[in-house]
Amino acid sequence: MELHEDTRKRISQIVESSRVVLFMKGDRTQPRCGFSAAVVGVLDEIGVEYETVDVLADQEIREGVKGFSNWPTLPQLYVGGTFVGGSDIVRQLHGSGELNEMLGVPVVPVSAPGISITDAARDELARAVASAGGEAVRLVVDARFQVGLELDTPRPGDFEVQANGVKLLVDRGSARRADGIAIDFRTSPMGRGFVIDNPNRIQVRSITPAELKERMDRGDTPRILDVRGADERAIARIEGSRLLDAAEAREVEGLPKDAFLVFVCHTGVRSQDAAERFASRGFRNTYNLTGGIDAWSREVDPSVPRY
Numbered sequence: 001m002e003l004h005e006d007t008r009k010r011i012s013q014i015v016e017s018s019r020v021v022l023f024m025k026g027d028r029t030q031p032r033c034g035f036s037a038a039v040v041g042v043l044d045e046i047g048v049e050y051e052t053v054d055v056l057a058d059q060e061i062r063e064g065v066k067g068f069s070n071w072p073t074l075p076q077l078y079v080g081g082t083f084v085g086g087s088d089i090v091r092q093l094h095g096s097g098e099l100n101e102m103l104g105v106p107v108v109p110v111s112a113p114g115i116s117i118t119d120a121a122r123d124e125l126a127r128a129v130a131s132a133g134g135e136a137v138r139l140v141v142d143a144r145f146q147v148g149l150e151l152d153t154p155r156p157g158d159f160e161v162q163a164n165g166v167k168l169l170v171d172r173g174s175a176r177r178a179d180g181i182a183i184d185f186r187t188s189p190m191g192r193g194f195v196i197d198n199p200n201r202i203q204v205r206s207i208t209p210a211e212l213k214e215r216m217d218r219g220d221t222p223r224i225l226d227v228r229g230a231d232e233r234a235i236a237r238i239e240g241s242r243l244l245d246a247a248e249a250r251e252v253e254g255l256p257k258d259a260f261l262v263f264v265c266h267t268g269v270r271s272q273d274a275a276e277r278f279a280s281r282g283f284r285n286t287y288n289l290t291g292g293i294d295a296w297s298r299e300v301d302p303s304v305p306r307y
Helices: 005-017 034-046 059-070 089-096 096-103 119-131 207-219 232-236 246-255 267-279 294-301
Strands: 019-026 053-055 075-079 082-085 136-141 147-152 159-163 166-170 182-188 193-198 205-207 223-227 261-264 286-289
Touching: 005 019, 005 059, 019 034, 034 089, 034 096, 034 267, 082 089, 089 096, 119 136, 119 147, 119 166, 119 182, 147 193, 205 207, 207 286, 207 294, 223 246, 261 267, 261 294, 267 286, 286 294
Parallel strands: 019 053, 136 166, 205 286, 223 261, 261 286
Antiparallel strands: 019 075, 075 082, 136 147, 159 166, 182 193
């Protein structure tokens, strides 16, 4: 891909401006694709400072960075001015501990997780492995505690966990979030599939506008985090709420894990995603405002404009 010299200079300046730079869709507070969210989750888990560049806001950068790195997809991670890779490579490097070494952050000791597999799940997994020519089953638990199963071969740093006769490959990043997982396979009127229970996942709770108002009237002091853009906040906002930009996100990350956090957007969809990201970082008292600011206007404060 031909890269204009002015664009090359812009990207070079961005890469050199911070030690760790992530070109992604969205930003660290609101990733706008699953691959970008996965890398944000890895970096947040390691606990390193990093800057994000929203390629959706700049078409020139979005296309130019692909030529700059000679890598066709996004997101893209740079450390110390050097291109590291995209989502899959970052996940692999994290799992092996190599990413921590690059970033100068010690690897937290982790042990092999305990996993249980029912007979039904064992049989189904065995059939999948046999049909794939003997590859093993990889268990992946991302930074939001979402679990996936895929066929793969061993990688450096993997744990090989035996459960009911099935060999599972678990990278070190997933292992921290996988202890106690139970895997079943069920048939129901809705179809057939694996059912995976992960007891480590911290659930985001819902709170209605009326419930939030009642708790505030009782003297509770929630930190209301508005995940919308500044343009939407200029139209309507809940009094006392804060814009969840990068600076606010860093401040929230320094709060106690039992902080009362309420996430809000227009109708409650974007805020659910943001709330889940903070719950995955260990925040135990995390809520999503049901219906968003639109419901707040209808049910609590009609002086807040609707749009």
